[in-house]
Amino acid sequence: MPDSNTNVIEIRNLTKSYGKNRGVIDVSLEIKEGDIFGFIGPNGAGKSTTIRSMLGFLKIDSGSISILGMDSVKDHTEILKHVGYMPSEAWFYGDMRVSEVIKYAADVRGLDCSEEARKLCERLKVDTHKKIKELSLGNRKKVSIVCAMQHKPKLFIFDEPTGGLDPLMQKRFFELINEYVAEGATCLLSTHVLSEVNKYCKNAAIMREGRLTMLDSPKIDDETFLSFYDDEG
């Protein structure tokens, strides 16, 4: 059972800029074990910058990030063993077959995830024989979901996961998240879809112009949600 007092993600005063351009400013955030945390905000607000800083793709200017009690810089590789990440673009190697990509991700982790991968492919209807370059965005996203979930990580980080997925697959995707979270996992969900935040998230935060504000509740109405995207909101 998840321990809702343990912080899985702990970000303290994170600042990251791209030269003269703003990235994120003084972001602090805590996400507890077992949470499905909604991360919303307009394009360019800094959601992806925060996520990419957490995963070590970006070198942070100041602040600290602790994931699963480990330092994101010093223990970077160890953290990634327990994280399942799905990027918004979901690109792989075009000439590889789906089955090869899924096995490759497991092999780099040094794990045999074939049974879990088979189950996930079955539920998400993934055609493992096709080459990546033959897949639509939605089908690439399904492959990305399998790669992120097959090793049963403690923390999921999804960056706009449902774009391109058909409604049935979106439903199955959230069913899977709920199942893994019930087993003790935690999920950070960056999304633009209000219904996903309302329906699935336990907590949420909004990013605007590089700054983060916690929401009192993820249950918000359309007007409030859209006001977050308004420059003057």
Place this chain on the structure above:
Amino acid sequence: MKTILTKELKLNLKNFLIWSLVVGGMGFVCILLYQSMETEMADMADAFSNMGAFSDAFGMSTLSIASLKGFFATEVGTVHGLGSAMFASILAIGILSKEEEQHSAEFLLSLPVSRKKVITAKGLCVLIMLVAFTAICTLLYCLAFLIMGEGIEASLFIAYMLRVLLMNIEIAGICFSVSAFSGKNRMGTGIGIALMFYVFDLMGRVVPDLKDYLFIGPFSFANASEIMSEIEPKDSSFIVGIILTVLGVATAYWIYDKRDISS
């Protein structure tokens, strides 16, 4: 790391085979052409060796193009030297940057593997491919010699192939560092680097003022005509080669480990 290396070898296999077979095949055909051109070459040899700077640049002033050794040095030497340098540069300049260009960097770097290991695996892939490229070309040239029933001294031939391999490793090392800097595949830059070194060497052999600086370029110690004429290159050319290779690879590690990865 082994998994990444295997994947890299597989993904680059097609390009590797094309380059090996095209460059090796051209050298193979060049060698076989010698027999049919032997008589004409004998007539042209004098003319070719008395063309001043042009003869110097292509080594025809020290070797007779009418001999197989001279023909190999001038014809195959140019094809193999330039072809292999271009292969080395194209391979190395794209090996790191292609991950960002094809948007697979986030997938790769979200797996539990350090960037240093990624660089090591990709660097090893380049090295293995350059060695295998040299082996395939060597086999094809040997096959041509066998078919002709005539060859050149094994020690000179092996020395040439090994020195070109060293040259390719140096060019690859330099391009590897460019690849670490860039989020885009700079294939044009890679070809430019290989051609720049080739032209620098060519110019250095023609322009007297540049002769003293030939050692800076990697073609200086892999010049087929000099090797076939048993002219030893300056030690400084090897030292510069080693320094540039080490600097290139070290820069790649340093930069790639520190910089932001684009999505």
